[in-house]
Amino acid sequence: MVVAAMEANGLRIVAADEAAWALGLRPGEPLARARARINVPIRVYPADPPADAAALDRLCLWAKRYTPTVAAFGAEEGRDGFFLDIAGASHLFGNESALLADLARRLAANGLAARVAVANTPGCAFALSRHGRGGGVAPGAEAQALQGLDVAALRLAPGQAESLRRLGLRRIGDLAGAPRAPLARRFGENLLLRLDQALGRRPEPLVALEEPHAYFALRGFLDPIARQETIVATATRLMESLTPRLEAAGLGARRLDLTLFRIDGQVRSIGLSLSVPTRCAHQVGRLLDLRLDRLGPALDAGFGFETVRLDVAATGPMRASQIPLVAGGPDAAETGHLVDALRQRIGPSPVRLHPVARHIPERAETARPWKAGDGTGWVFLFPPKADTEKPTISDGRRAHDTPAFKTGRGLADSTSPLDEVIPSLRTPATGPLSRKERGPVAGPLPTPCAEEDRKIPLGPLATMQSKTGANALARQQSSTIGRPPPRPLVLLGRGEAAEDVIALVPDGPPQRFRWRRQVHRIAHAEGPERIADEWWRAPAPPRDYYVVEDEMGRRLWVYREGLFSPQTPVRWFVHGLFA
Amino acid sequence: MTQNTKNGDPETPPPATETLAALRALVSDRSGLRGARGTVPFGIHDIDTRLAQGGLTLGHLHEIAPAAAGDEPAALGFALALIARHLARIQGEVLVVTARGHPLPYGHGLAGLGLDPGRVLLLEVEGDRDVYRAMEEGLRARGLAAVAGLVDAGLPLGQSRRLHLAAGETDRLLLVLRPAGAESPNVAVTRWRVAAGKALRDRFGCIERPCWQVDLDRSRNGRTGHWLLEWDHAAHRFGLAGALAGHAAETGRDRRAG
Numbered sequence: 038m039v040v041a042a043m044e045a046n047g048l049r050i051v052a053a054d055e056a057a058w059a060l061g062l063r064p065g066e067p068l069a070r071a072r073a074r075i076n077v078p079i080r081v082y083p084a085d086p087p088a089d090a091a092a093l094d095r096l097c098l099w100a101k102r103y104t105p106t107v108a109a110f111g112a113e114e115g116r117d118g119f120f121l122d123i124a125g126a127s128h129l130f131g132n133e134s135a136l137l138a139d140l141a142r143r144l145a146a147n148g149l150a151a152r153v154a155v156a157n158t159p160g161c162a163f164a165l166s167r168h169g170r171g172g173g174v175a176p177g178a179e180a181q182a183l184q185g186l187d188v189a190a191l192r193l194a195p196g197q198a199e200s201l202r203r204l205g206l207r208r209i210g211d212l213a214g215a216p217r218a219p220l221a222r223r224f225g226e227n228l229l230l231r232l233d234q235a236l237g238r239r240p241e242p243l244v245a246l247e248e249p250h251a252y253f254a255l256r257g258f259l260d261p262i263a264r265q266e267t268i269v270a271t272a273t274r275l276m277e278s279l280t281p282r283l284e285a286a287g288l289g290a291r292r293l294d295l296t297l298f299r300i301d302g303q304v305r306s307i308g309l310s311l312s313v314p315t316r317c318a319h320q321v322g323r324l325l326d327l328r329l330d331r332l333g334p335a336l337d338a339g340f341g342f343e344t345v346r347l348d349v350a351a352t353g354p355m356r357a358s359q360i361p362l363v364a365g366g367p368d369a370a371e372t373g374h375l376v377d378a379l380r381q382r383i384g385p386s387p388v389r390l391h392p393v394a395r396h397i398p399e400r401a402e403t404a405r406p407w408k409a410g411d412g413t414g415w416v417f418l419f420p421p422k423a424d425t426e427k428p429t430i431s432d433g434r435r436a437h438d439t440p441a442f443k444t445g446r447g448l449a450d451s452t453s454p455l456d457e458v459i460p461s462l463r464t465p466a467t468g469p470l471s472r473k474e475r476g477p478v479a480g481p482l483p484t485p486c487a488e489e490d491r492k493i494p495l496g497p498l499a500t501m502q503s504k505t506g507a508n509a510l511a512r513q514q515s516s517t518i519g520r521p522p523p524r525p526l527v528l529l530g531r532g533e534a535a536e537d538v539i540a541l542v543p544d545g546p547p548q549r550f551r552w553r554r555q556v557h558r559i560a561h562a563e564g565p566e567r568i569a570d571e572w573w574r575a576p577a578p579p580r581d582y583y584v585v586e587d588e589m590g591r592r593l594w595v596y597r598e599g600l601f602s603p604q605t606p607v608r609w610f611v612h613g614l615f616a
Numbered sequence: 617m618t619q620n621t622k623n624g625d626p627e628t629p630p631p632a633t634e635t636l637a638a639l640r641a642l643v644s645d646r647s648g649l650r651g652a653r654g655t656v657p658f659g660i661h662d663i664d665t666r667l668a669q670g671g672l673t674l675g676h677l678h679e680i681a682p683a684a685a686g687d688e689p690a691a692l693g694f695a696l697a698l699i700a701r702h703l704a705r706i707q708g709e710v711l712v713v714t715a716r717g718h719p720l721p722y723g724h725g726l727a728g729l730g731l732d733p734g735r736v737l738l739l740e741v742e743g744d745r746d747v748y749r750a751m752e753e754g755l756r757a758r759g760l761a762a763v764a765g766l767v768d769a770g771l772p773l774g775q776s777r778r779l780h781l782a783a784g785e786t787d788r789l790l791l792v793l794r795p796a797g798a799e800s801p802n803v804a805v806t807r808w809r810v811a812a813g814k815a816l817r818d819r820f821g822c823i824e825r826p827c828w829q830v831d832l833d834r835s836r837n838g839r840t841g842h843w844l845l846e847w848d849h850a851a852h853r854f855g856l857a858g859a860l861a862g863h864a865a866e867t868g869r870d871r872r873a874g
Contacts, residue, residue, distance in 0.1 A: 371757060371758045371759030372709060372737070372757070372759050372760075374757060375711070375753065375754060375757035375759065375760065376737075378753050378756075378757065379739060379750055379753055379754075382749060382750075382753055383739075383741055383746050383749060383750055383753075384741075385739060385740060385741060386739075387711065387737040387738060387739040388737070388738050388739070388740075389733075389734065389736070389737060389738070390723035390726070390733040390734075390736065390738065391723075392723060392724070392733075398722075398724075401723075401724060402722065402723040402724065402733075404720070404738065407737060415723070415727055415732055415733050415734050521728065523728065523823070524722065524724035524725045524727075524728050525689075525722060525725050526689055526692060526693055526696070526721055526722060526725035526726070526728075526729060527689055527692070527719045527720075527721060527722060527725065528719075528722035528725065529719065555686065560814075561814075561823070563822055563823060584823060586814065586815060586823065589686070589811075589812055590811075590812040590813045590814040590815070590827070590829075591686060591687070591689070591690070591812040592689075592812070592815060592823070592826075613722065613725070614688075614689040615689060615693075615725075615826065616689055616690060616692065616693020616694075616696070616697075616725075616729060616826045616828075616847075
């Protein structure tokens, strides 16, 4: 049985089955000569390339059971097979050879004669399956596996393999050893490209089979369109035509692809992402308008677009919702529309700040793009008024950060880094640790002994204006107990070094320093609040933070790096600015 | 009316306040400030009476600037305090648009100022042009309560008109923060100049609340003034610090005088 196709000089064989192959029939031979040469009646079928392509597509879709990335062979490979990218998928079948065996078994069960190979590069796998014996190649052994194969296995242009053979370069091994420059000069860049791709020296991206979108609409024009208004109106109309089907399925579009086919064969593609699923055609039209505004001449309509196609690339569930009788509260969808419009019109997406349960200030929050229904974890508990004198305690961070050797209390009451992971170790008097993980929050917490709390010194609060004496100090401490530790309105990305610092040694606040070419004379300072680095990371020196106010009333957050030692110079940094 | 009185009308002439109110209505009609769409009152009689509508009008443009280089955190704090005061009364979110290079507010610092960071949308864009475009887009969207923009240069007349038109009939608090010394004529209804002030101390001498020296440089149909304002982040309330503290040494040096 052979398949023959009409070519320039008559019918030629394009494919032959096993029996015909045994008779010596090869693709490319004229059918009439083959009939004359052998004295056996042969069954001839006309070639049907579109049906072949459709069958290959079906097979590729079936092969998606192994991996999502399936690429059919192109013209250079002969359009009679497909690549599977099994990176990260082979373990689902045990290992690569198990996957290979499963694939071969299933293909054989369907009556398809197949030879499968697995290798690190598509070129190598192709060469092994079409010109070798199939099977697997260990990573790095490509050159060894390929060296005995015919040069045609490199997917060369039709004449190239023949002229290589004429030069005596029959095997790939001969090519790999030959000097590159003369080869490139004689056979063009393509030969070296194919060689390198097979050996893994250059990447070869696979063009994955695209899954057809479930929802799409298309419109062609007799006269090409080029104006922005027309494109937007067309897209709106297309979206309107999709709306009933989306509505019936209870879905909304999350991502849209607008493809514009230019009259000279160029294709322009515009993707629209939506924060909230939508079916509203006018919203889509408006977003597209904003996007085209931003693109401007970059769209390059040329002589115009003859076909416009709108694909719904991703959908999200969109349930019917009750319209409130009373217009009121904010709607997440409204903010979503704003976010989409900003993204199309300007580019970046608005972000929201989220608290992170870390006590290093610069790592205590993160900015993430706005997402619908993204509840943030900020907890608000305002400190009680100073004059209510309720037994309160700060969020535990201050107590934790206070060095034990300064409080004068035993280690049992002070906190150790272990408390980070074992909250139950904490004594009740120092407050619940769980609060600590929730940002700068303080609130009235029932603690068993108020007087006990009052006595806990929270580190030496140095106030230069204050009168000397332990009494004044104790009063200051008691007034700061009920408050969350101060955090600046603007936090610099990293501490900026303050120069010419005059500060009391060993651990006093700065009295004067220069920062950003401006001298700050400090009139008032509060602190320190010691913040140590996380012990499970590479340890950085602890920081002693002070809130300082200069003579102009500007408040800054400064810290001294490391513990004091007479040998090393003291380094001060400005880390934040208060309102 | 005056004709009537001259003609010997037996009715008494209308009181001066009514005449004033009528004249004010006439002036506000002419100046395009039609219809009171709500205000954000300061809650301080002295300030509210100097503003035409008894507070910062919603849907109109308000300009805030630091008094000098280095007062930027104070100006930002004042603007965010105004927003916090507004958000405490109504639902909705605030969009803060900043030109690249401005530091973004710190979430825990916002919380410390009484503004829920979960209600703040931050957008960082390339330059002033994009800031104004994003603000216009924000004014068009529903679901926002306030729109604020931090720009690199002064607020030009053309852009301020565009913002004013975009605000249209909405009821958003609309603030623009510009750097110090970049004044330009524009249609902003009020213009504030903010400098850092010595923080309010509690009875133990510790910093209790932020404090700003606030100058109202321009107030359409109102009067200007200078105050030392403190901000209570828990009650979302402004206060006059000078009146409370009583002695000048604690309230800070008045820079205009000095």
